[in-house]
Amino acid sequence: MADPMRVRAQENGGVVDVKVLMKHDMETGQRKDASGKTIPAHHINTITATCKGKQVFEAQFGPAVSKDPFLNFKFKGGAKGDTVSITWVDNKNDKRTDEAKIS
Amino acid sequence: MKKIHLLTSAAVAMIASTSLMAQSAFEKAHNASFKENGIAKLDRLERDDTQKFCSEPAALAGKGDPKKREAIEKANMATIKQPSDGKYLGDWKEGEKIAQSGRGATWTDKAGTPNGGGCYNCHQINKKEISHGNIGPSLWNYGKVRGNTDAVVQYTWGKIYNAKAYNACSNMPRMGHYKLLTEQQIRDVMALLLDPASPVNQ
């Protein structure tokens, strides 16, 4: 099971600043283990952000995004108290959704 | 020549003999905190005279008993073996690779894999490499500044082989004495420092 994310969302002057930390190995598929076997690629593919039922941002990651990825984006239209919901899906179709209230 | 050999073996014996001595209470408690792992065995905690002397903060700071210091430097000097074929300089390109690599001799390293020299960890060497330490002095233009005389070449060889011969508590590992680098590897590092064609001397 995927580990929880940390989502922070802060509203300032009508713009919501969202910072997300995801727990994910982001294996490149280029590394080898101790026995010399290639470790298969395992990374987040897509991330979607919704607020009040509406998609506000979307990202696609390749294996070159750092381990335990960090993502920062901004959108208009959210207010303090609204909920921002983040969902990631990885290349093994594992997924995780977490939320944060805008402060 | 014979005399040098004799001196050498006496010094080695002196350096290696400490493991037989009784351990202090501190050493017992200290050493009991470790376990062997891979190539890193517990005998690595058995200190020779140099290591014992330099485990004293005062000695490390360049103070301590000057007579003892002198004796230690002498004993270390006696361990230095000049190159078997009289050739001091190898390939500076290989030397650069050795200087870059800080690998080797840890419990995650396998026996038989060549060690790096780890030179850039502590020294500036080729200025192009901006990621260098400063525990040791800059070696940029080493040969250009000092020239290539026999004295310089032999001193440099000795310094890499066993830095404690010149400064009892130098922070530099004894690359030749502990066989951290092979003779050929030392030649290559020598070339990096002294070969007029080396980028270090441009």
Add this chain to the structure above:
Amino acid sequence: MNLKRREALRLTAVIGLMAATGLISHAEAAEWNKAAFDGKSLDDVLKSLGGSSASKSTAVTINAPDIAENGAVVPVGVTTTLPKTQQIAILVEKNPSALAAQFLLTADSEPFVASRVKMGQTSNVHALVKADGKWYVTTKEVKVTLGGCGG
């Protein structure tokens, strides 16, 4: 797992299947752009993203360090003053595959993203931005240093 997510999962699977069988080339619902992530160069990636050429633009800014202490984590941010920004992509020229991440902006999005990428060696980092249907690019070199005792 709640019902909604289960549904979403099934939908993703279906879209994935459609893409795999060539039924659709560009799904609306964030289909992971495999071709773009397989691209080796800026041109490869640009083509896979549906562009033909990108013009250099000072309206796109890359916020990245001149020197990264470690290539495993290199912070890269992209902002632009170009109106109607639709898409932003971060590329590392010397990585095995150039595209590190791309971002699909909505009408509500501010033209800003920041993330962290891996860099195998010192390389140019490109920010590709699609605004009002046109592609723009800005480039910055990031030096990756060796560090630590094991260097």
Add this chain to the structure above:
Amino acid sequence: MKKLIKSTLLVSLSMAAGFAFAQSATDDIAKYREMIADGNPSELYEAAGEDIWAKPMGPKNVSLQKCDLGKGPGVVKGASAELPRYFKDTNKVQDLESRIITCMEKLQGYDPKEIISAGFEKGKRKDVEAVVAYVVTHSKGMKIKVPNKHPKEKEMYAMGEKAFFFQGGPMDFSCASCHGEDGKRIRLQDLPNITEQKGAALGFGYWPAYRVSSGNFWTMQRRLNDCYRQQRFPEPIYTSDVTIALSVYMGVKANGGVMNTPGLKR
């Protein structure tokens, strides 16, 4: 954070005198660190640790919420700023990790030997590490106040000092080889002078930390373990005397400094 980076920078600038190259490089490295400071993945471990702390587990199926980290049962706030310290119930000086293991043994019924022999991030040790992330976050911003009053604490301090200078292995290294002088670097990484308060606080106050190069959270035990690996020593046993003694030495030296844990390191 910013303030610290500046002071580190100052130190590194003053020492690199003469090397204009290195000077600008360390300057750029400081900028890099500032850029990644916001968004420390340690938070992910902290979240996991918070759950583990509160969740009934182990043969006795109880939580760690009554664990006494030195400030009374269940008190997490400020606890790691005052560790290691002497504990009456075990009659030992314990660091955060050995104390968490004691709680896992006494409260939850886990076998401490299994945790000690497991590797980092393995088995129950992984839970210890997550709990560490949780606990140290709650000392962030607090003054370092490691006690050195009890005879056993003094004993451990003395042992730590000797261990710090103990030179051995095929490269003749001791902790002091790298951490005994001001203004030194390995490659571009500043080496705090742990023999003085300021440097000790830079070391003690920023570990445990998320390690960027390995992409995981490192406890103080793991930090020390890898120092010894690089020193080419045999491996220190998890929570052994020498590791705790070194923490006491560093912590006491660092007293008056500030805990900035969890840190974010290369």
